[in-house]
Amino acid sequence: MTIKTVSDLQIGIKLAEDVYTPLGGLLMQKGKVLLPRDIEVLKAFMVEQVTVESVEGDSTRVPTVKSAGQKPSLLFSEQPQASAEEESSARKEQSLHEEYDKMLALIKRCYQSAITGELHMYEVRRQMQQLLEHQKDYYALKFIPRVTNRHDYRYHHAVLCALSSYKLAQWVGLPEKEWMQVAFAGLLHDIGNVRIDPIILNKPSKLTQEEQEEVRRHTTYGYQILKNVAAVNEGVRLAALQHHEKVDGTGYPLKLEGSRIHMYAKIVAVTDVFHAMTLDKFHRNAQSSYAVLEQLHLESFGKLDPMLVQTFIQRLTSFHHGMRVRLSNGSLGEIVFTDSKHPTRPMVSVHGEIVNLAQQRHLFIQEVIY
Incomplete structure (x- = not known):
């Protein structure tokens, strides 16, 4: 296991321990493979460092390019496994x-x-x-x-x-x-x-x-x-x-x-x-x-x-972190954190910004997409 600062995290690295918010709420579970949005969420909650698995190659992988002339694609060795899970x-x-x-x-x-x-x-x-x-x-x-x-x-x-x-x-x-x-x-x-x-x-x-x-x-x-x-x-x-x-x-x-x-x-x-x-x-x-x-x-x-x-x-x-939702104002977002005190008003990431529904009471989740 390795302790890394959030600013040094790379896409595809796996958490070795649960991550909690500064107030003690569970934010991400052990074993989660970090995606770009996850790193943004950690920064939004002012998490300074996390414990990750120190498997060789996990923290140094770079995206592969599909073919010449195309934009880089974030394809890692886990992609076939993810497809199988889907x-x-x-x-x-x-x-x-x-x-x-x-x-x-x-x-x-x-x-x-x-x-x-x-x-x-x-x-x-x-x-x-x-x-x-x-x-x-x-x-x-x-x-x-x-x-x-x-x-x-x-x-x-x-x-x-x-x-x-x-x-x-x-x-x-x-x-x-x-x-x-x-x-x-x-x-x-x-x-x-x-x-x-x-x-x-x-x-x-x-x-x-x-x-x-x-x-x-x-x-x-x-x-x-x-x-x-x-x-x-x-x-x-x-x-x-x-x-x-x-x-x-x-x-x-x-x-x-x-x-x-x-x-x-x-x-x-x-x-x-x-x-x-x-x-x-x-x-x-x-x-x-x-x-x-x-x-x-x-x-x-x-x-x-x-x-x-x-x-x-x-x-x-309690288990809908990562779920895509549509808010009452039409915005599409993803549930990133649910406070047990406000279970029906989670925090939703919309275009990289965290919307706290517990504070913005005029908004609510209109539809669960997947």
Whole structure:
């Protein structure tokens, strides 16, 4: 290992130790291969020196020239490996989308069969297992289904809630044996909507008081549909019944307070709000994921379980350094640092300048690009 000043760093050198900001926040992780933007970020955070690997040739490599008359290209020996990693990532993403589409088609059929009280849970479990084999490649902030339309909103919402609820169950330390059941809770929490008039569900204008009361009945309808389904446990049934309850007792249908709401229902309540706001609906366009996370944070005061909300936000935003984003003013940039105190307002590099969204409150991340 070698300690180098930031001004002496060269492109392609690898960090041997984590790099922290002067205030103690993790800026870059051990093993990161430095790119030009990374060196600029280190300078922007006034990091004076870092520890790098002293592998022969790492610090002295120069870009190779493709051919005479062309500009130098930053091609190093790692480039083929990076391409292989990109191909592997593309294959994983393709597999995730394929299993997602199969699950989407299946939940459509389940909604239709649930009208008559039948749910083919053996088939649902088998497909859910195949989908969850790819859950490590699922990132809620960047995953976009290949084909979406407002008519299929409730089916996309169901599958996405299943994936995100499964993740949240892991993050908060629920026993592994419960993870699949939590995924079922996310998938089936709105199954009671099959008994609601589609004209009301798809109405683009504001609902009347009577229509609102009918829509709220989907919670009890859902419990009734699931109560005789042997493949799900009571937590799944209670998630259908209780996912609109609020921890302060102002929710529905039973106005339960936090201690009386089942953990599955609390988990699904968080993912339900997130995906409801980040998908296109008949009466509302999809909103920015980061803007929704900020609203979730506000909702946690007296409405949603604050521990679950905090965990959800922190885990979703903790591993997105290097992600390309579009800001609300149209600028394209890259997330370079996320402060745990302001997880929805990271620092973004835009044309070599650091934009601190925690300070520039008039801006926010409008879109995650990749």
